[in-house]
Amino acid sequence: xxxxxxxxxxxxxxxxxxxxxxxxxxxxxxxxxxxxxxxxxxxxxxxxxxxxxxxxxxxxxxxxxxxxxxxxxxxxxxxxxxxxxxxxxxxxxxxxxxxxxxxxxxxxxxxxxxxxxxxxxxxxxxxxxxxxxxxxxxxxxxxxxxxxxxxxxxxxxxxxxxxxxxxxxxxxxxxxxxxxxxxxxxxxxxxxxxxxxxxxxxxxxxxxxxxxxxxxxxxxxxxxxxxxxxxxxxxxxxxxxxxxxxxxxxxxxxxxxxxxxxxxxxxxxxxxxxxxxxxxxxxxxxxxxxxxxxxxxxxxxxxxxxxxxxxxxxxxxxxxxxxxxxxxxxxxxxxxxxxxxxxxxxxxxxxxxxxxxxxxxxxxxxxxxxxxxxxxxxxxxxxxxxxxxxxxxxxxxxxxxxxxxxxxxxxxxxxxxxxxxxxxxxxxxxxxxxxxxxxxxxxxxxxxxxxxxxxxxxxxxxxxxxxxxxxxxxxxxxxxxxxxxxxxxxxxxxxxxxxxxxxxxxxxxxxxxxxxxxxxxxxxxxxxxxxxxxxxxxxxxxxxxx
Amino acid sequence: xxxxxxxxxxxxxxxxxxxxxxxxxxxxxxxxxxxxxxxxxxxxxxxxxxxxxxxxxxxxxxxxxxxxxxxxxxxxxxxxxxxxxxxxxxxxxxxxxxxxxxxxxxxxxxxxxxxxxxxxxxxxxxxxxxxxxxxxxxxxxxxxxxxxxxxxxxxxxxxxxxxxxxxxxxxxxxxxxxxxxxxxxxxxxxxxxxxxxxxxxxxxxxxxxxxxxxxxxxxxxxxxxxxxxxxxxxxxxxxxxxxxxxxxxxxxxxxxxxxxxxxxxxxxxxxxxxxxxxxxxxxxxxxxxxxxxxxxxxxxxxxxxxxxxxxxxxxxxxxxxxxxxxxxxxxxxx
Numbered sequence: 001x002x003x004x005x006x007x008x009x010x011x012x013x014x015x016x017x018x019x020x021x022x023x024x025x026x027x028x029x030x031x032x033x034x035x036x037x038x039x040x041x042x043x044x045x046x047x048x049x050x051x052x053x054x055x056x057x058x059x060x061x062x063x064x065x066x067x068x069x070x071x072x073x074x075x076x077x078x079x080x081x082x083x084x085x086x087x088x089x090x091x092x093x094x095x096x097x098x099x100x101x102x103x104x105x106x107x108x109x110x111x112x113x114x115x116x117x118x119x120x121x122x123x124x125x126x127x128x129x130x131x132x133x134x135x136x137x138x139x140x141x142x143x144x145x146x147x148x149x150x151x152x153x154x155x156x157x158x159x160x161x162x163x164x165x166x167x168x169x170x171x172x173x174x175x176x177x178x179x180x181x182x183x184x185x186x187x188x189x190x191x192x193x194x195x196x197x198x199x200x201x202x203x204x205x206x207x208x209x210x211x212x213x214x215x216x217x218x219x220x221x222x223x224x225x226x227x228x229x230x231x232x233x234x235x236x237x238x239x240x241x242x243x244x245x246x247x248x249x250x251x252x253x254x255x256x257x258x259x260x261x262x263x264x265x266x267x268x269x270x271x272x273x274x275x276x277x278x279x280x281x282x283x284x285x286x287x288x289x290x291x292x293x294x295x296x297x298x299x300x301x302x303x304x305x306x307x308x309x310x311x312x313x314x315x316x317x318x319x320x321x322x323x324x325x326x327x328x329x330x331x332x333x334x335x336x337x338x339x340x341x342x343x344x345x346x347x348x349x350x351x352x353x354x355x356x357x358x359x360x361x362x363x364x365x366x367x368x369x370x371x372x373x374x375x376x377x378x379x380x381x382x383x384x385x386x387x388x389x390x391x392x393x394x395x396x397x398x399x400x401x402x403x404x405x406x407x408x409x410x411x412x413x414x415x416x417x418x419x420x421x422x423x424x425x426x427x428x429x430x431x432x433x434x435x436x437x438x439x440x441x442x443x444x445x446x447x448x449x450x451x452x453x454x455x456x457x458x459x460x461x462x463x464x465x466x467x468x469x470x471x472x473x474x475x476x477x478x479x480x481x482x483x484x485x486x487x488x489x490x491x492x493x494x495x496x497x498x499x500x501x502x503x504x505x506x507x508x509x510x511x512x513x514x515x516x517x518x519x520x521x522x523x524x525x526x527x528x529x530x531x532x533x534x535x536x537x538x539x540x541x542x543x544x545x546x
Numbered sequence: 547x548x549x550x551x552x553x554x555x556x557x558x559x560x561x562x563x564x565x566x567x568x569x570x571x572x573x574x575x576x577x578x579x580x581x582x583x584x585x586x587x588x589x590x591x592x593x594x595x596x597x598x599x600x601x602x603x604x605x606x607x608x609x610x611x612x613x614x615x616x617x618x619x620x621x622x623x624x625x626x627x628x629x630x631x632x633x634x635x636x637x638x639x640x641x642x643x644x645x646x647x648x649x650x651x652x653x654x655x656x657x658x659x660x661x662x663x664x665x666x667x668x669x670x671x672x673x674x675x676x677x678x679x680x681x682x683x684x685x686x687x688x689x690x691x692x693x694x695x696x697x698x699x700x701x702x703x704x705x706x707x708x709x710x711x712x713x714x715x716x717x718x719x720x721x722x723x724x725x726x727x728x729x730x731x732x733x734x735x736x737x738x739x740x741x742x743x744x745x746x747x748x749x750x751x752x753x754x755x756x757x758x759x760x761x762x763x764x765x766x767x768x769x770x771x772x773x774x775x776x777x778x779x780x781x782x783x784x785x786x787x788x789x790x791x792x793x794x795x796x797x798x799x800x801x802x803x804x805x806x807x808x809x810x811x812x813x814x815x816x817x818x819x820x821x822x823x824x825x826x827x828x829x830x831x832x833x834x835x836x837x838x839x840x841x842x843x844x845x846x847x848x849x850x851x852x853x854x855x856x857x858x859x860x861x862x863x864x865x866x867x868x869x870x871x872x873x874x875x876x877x878x879x880x
Binding site: 055060063064070071072144145146148151152155156157158209212227228229230231233251253254255256257259260263264266267269420421422423424426427428462464465 | 576577578579582583585586589590591592593594595596597628629630631636639640691694695698699702703706709710711712713716824825826827828830834835838841842843
C-alpha cells in the first residue's frame with residue numbers, strides 16, 4: 001500500500017512538471033503578458049514607465065565596494081559608478097580634468113598641492129561634501145595596510161602608513177592642502193584613480209566594518225542592492241553635480257562562464273559584457289544586433305628573463321638572441337585580433353612612449369650567431385613559467401608558451417613549460433624560481449613611472465616581492481627613473497623615459513609580447529559608450545536606445 | 547536501530563576530524579598566499595607582511611589548525627579572508643541553493659532513471675531498451691559544460707523558452723525564509739516566483755541530473771533483469787497476478803537495493819560536483835563558492851564549507867543505510 005502512495009507521489013510530481021512547463025511557453029513574456037496577475041504588477045508598471053535599465057554581464061562578482069580596499073577590476077567597475085575622485089581622467093585618455101576639485105596649484109618645489117573644491121555636492125546620504133571629508137578619507141587610508149592602493153601609490157610602509165603624504169588639511173570649507181615629503185611627479189594623475197574615491201564619513205562611521213556592503217559616495221549612481229555572486233544594482237543619482245545619467249538603473253550580473261554569458265547577450269537578457277572568448281568576437285561582429293567595442297590599451301604582456309639567475313639568462317647576448325629567435329608577428333595571431341605587437345614596456349597610448357626604438361625582429365641566423373658568441377652554440381635547457389587561465393593581456397597563455405617552445409627549438413634552446421594557477425604563478429616568479437616567465441601589467445594612473453619603475457627598476461627586484469620578475473638591476477636605468485619621479489616638468493620627464501626605454505631595449509631583460517585592446521560586446525541599443533584605458537568608467541554618459 | 551544510528555552519529559566525529567585535517571593540510575600544501583591573493587599583484591611587501599600577521603598566517607600550522615578547530619567547536623565558521631563576510635551567513639544562502647538544485651536533479655534522475663531502467667528490463671532487447679541504454683551511455687559520457695552550453699543555446703537563445711541562468715529573473719520579488727526558493731514561494735503563496743524559480747531550475751537540474759540518471763537507469767535495468775529471473779517472480783506470474791503489480795511490488799522492491807546505494811552515493815557526489823553546473827548556469831551555490839575560495843586561497847571558506855559538505859555526505863549515507871531496511875527487512879542493524 002505504501003508503495004502505491006510513493007508511486008502516486010511520483011506521478012503527481014510528474015504532472016506538476018508537465019503542467020508548469022506547459023503553461024510557460026515563453027519565459028520572457030512574463031513581463032508583458034496581458035493576462036498578468038496581481039503579482040505581475042510591479043514589472044508591468046516598470047515597463048510602462050519606460051525605465052531604462054542597463055544589464056552588464058561579467059565573469060566574477062565584486063569583492064568589496066570600498067574601492068580603497070580592493071584591487072580587483074570587478075569591484076572598481078562598480079565603485080566607479082558610486083564615487084567621485086578629486087580629479088578625474090578625461091573620457092578617452094589619462095589626462096586629468098576637474099571633478100570634486102575645480103582647480104589645483106602645486107607649489108614651486110612640488111611639496112604642497114592646494115585644491116579648490118566644489119561647494120554644491122552632496123553625498124548620497126544627503127550630507128554635504130566639504131574639505132573636512134577629504135581630510136577624513138585621506139587620514140583613514142593612512143591608518144592601515146588594508147588600504148592597498150594608498151600604500152602602493154604613495155609608498156607607505158609599516159612604520160610610516162602615510163607614505164609621501166605628510167599632511168592633509170582643510171584650509172577652508174572648500175579648500176584642501178596636501179603636504180608631501182618629497183616631490184611626486186605623478187601625484188595628480190594618481191589622485192584620479194578610482195581607489196581614491198571620496199566616501200561619506202557619516203556612512204563609514206555608521207556601518208563600521210560593514211561599510212563595504214553599504215557604499216555611499218557622490219557619484220552618478222546610488223548603490224541599491226547587492227546579492228552576492230548574483231547581482232549588484234545601482235540607480236541614477238538625480239542630483240549628480242556632473243552629467244546626470246541617461247539610464248535609470250544599472251545591474252551588474254555575475255555570469256561565470258564566458259560562453260554562457262555570450263549566449264545571454266545573444267538572447268538579450270543582458271545588454272553588455274566583458275570577457276569574451278576570442279572565437280565569439282567574430283560571431284558578435286557578424287550579428288546584426290551586437291557590436292564589439294575595443295577598450296584602448298593600457299597594458300603589456302611580456303616574457304621576463306630572469307637576469308638574476310646564474311646561467312644563460314644572465315647573459316645579455318642570450319637574451320637578445322631569444323628576442324631575435326621568436327617570431328612576434330606569428331605569436332600575435334594567437335591574440336585573435338585583440339593584440340598589437342609590443343616593442344617597449346609601456347603601451348603607445350602613454351606619453352613618453354619611445355617610437356624611435358626598432359624592435360629586434362625575427363632573425364634566426366642572427367640569433368644563432370649571438371648564441372655562439374655567448375658560448376651557447378649547442379643550446380641549453382630552460383624553463384618557461386606560465387599561468388593556466390587567460391588574463392586580459394594574454395588570452396591564450398598556454399598556446400603562446402607552446403609556440404615559443406617550438407620557435408626556440410630552432411636555435412637549440414630546449415624549453416620546458418611549467419604551468420601553474422595564477423596565485424602560484426605569482427609566488428613562484430616573485431621568488432625567482434623561473435628562467436623565463438610570462439606576466440603582464442595593466443597601468444594604474446597612466447604615468448610611465450607606473451610601468452617602468454614598477455616593472456624594471458632595481459628597487460622592485462627584491463626576492464619574494466618582486467614586481468620586476470626579470471630581476472633586472474641596472475643602475476643607469478634606476479637613476480633615470482628616480483630622477484623622473486621628482487622632476488615636475490613633463491617634457492624633461494619624457495626625455496628621461498625615452499632614454500630609459502633605450503637602455504632597457506639594449507639590455508633586453510624582457511621579450512615584450514603585446515598590448516591588448518580588451519573587447520566589450522554590447523547590444524547595438526547601447527550607444528555613446530566610451531571605454532576608458534584604465535579599465536573601467538562611470539556609465540553616466542552612455543544611453544540605451546529603445 | 548536507534549542504537550545503530552547513534553553509533554553511526556558518534557562515528558561521525560572521527561570522520562569529521564579526519565576530513566578537517568585532510569582539508570587543512572591540502573589547502574596549505576598548495577603553494578600560494580592568501581595575503582597576496584587578497585591584496586593583488588600591486589601590494590608592497592610591508593602590506594603583505596602586516597596582513598599575514600593580522601590573519602595569523604605567520605603562526606605555525608598546528609596553532610592555525612587548533613584555532614580553526616576551536617572556532618568550529620564554538621559554532622563559529624569564521625569569516626572570509628577576501629570579502630570579510632561571515633561564512634555561516636554566506637552558507638545560509640548558498641547551501642540551500644545547491645541542495646535545492648541537487649534534490650531537483652536527483653528527483654529527475656530517479657524518476658526518469660528508474661522508470662527507464664524498469665521498462666528496459668521488462669522489455670529487454672526491445673527498441674526502447676536499445677535506445678534508452680544507448681542514451682544512458684551518452685549520458686554518462688557527456689561533459690556537463692558542453693551539455694549545459696548546448697542547452698542554453700537551444701532553450702534560451704534559439705527557442706527562447708527557458709531563462710539561461712540564475713535562480714530568479716531580476717525583478718521577480720520573493721521573500722526568502724529558508725532560501726529554498728521553491729519552498730519559499732510555496733510558503734508565501736507567491737506563484738509567480740514559484741513558476742520563475744522552477745523554470746530556472748529545469749536546465750541546471752537536467753544538466754546536473756544527466757549522469758546520475760544514466761547510472762541509475764543502467765543499474766536499475768541490470769538489477770531488475772537479475773530479479774526478474776528469480777523463481778518467486780515466476781511464481782507470482784503463475785499465480786496470475788497483474789503484470790505491473792509483479793513488476794513494481796515484487797521485482798522493483800527487491801531490485802532497489804543496489805539502486806539505492808547508487809542514489810545515495812550520487813547524491814553526495816552531486817553536492818560536491820555541482821561546480822561546473824553552477825558555473826555555467828550562474829547558480830550561486832557552494833560548489834562555485836569553494837572553487838573560487840580555493841583559487842583565492844581563502845582558507846577559512848574552504849575548511850568550513852568542506853566540513854559542512856562532508857557532514858551532509860555522511861548523513862545522506864546514513865539515511866541510505868537506514869532505508870535499506872525498508873527495502874530489505876532481512877537486514878538487521880544492531
